Amino acid sequence: MSNELWIAVIGGICSLIGSALGVIGSAKLLTYRITQLEEKMKKQCDNCAVMDGRVDKLEKDQAVMKERINAVDNRVENLEKKEGIKS
Secondary structure, X not given: OOHHHHHHHHHHHHHHHHHHHHHHHHHHHHHHHHHHHHHHHHXXXXXXXXXXXXXXXXXXXXHHHHHHXXXXXXXXXXXXXXXXXXX
């Protein structure tokens, strides 16, 4: 075989090895970044679950407060009618 052929074969093998290493390196980086993103999303979802519980409690408390306000309004109206006070 001639020198040119050997140089072409060695160059092709080196190119193939370089391309394979590049693909493997980028796959590792992509896997790492996806793992980090999954962990970040899991933490965010845990925080969302906590916030959802707090929002539910606040909505229940708000409903109770509205009922109490309506009851107080009714009492005031009844007292005004009883005393003959006009609003």
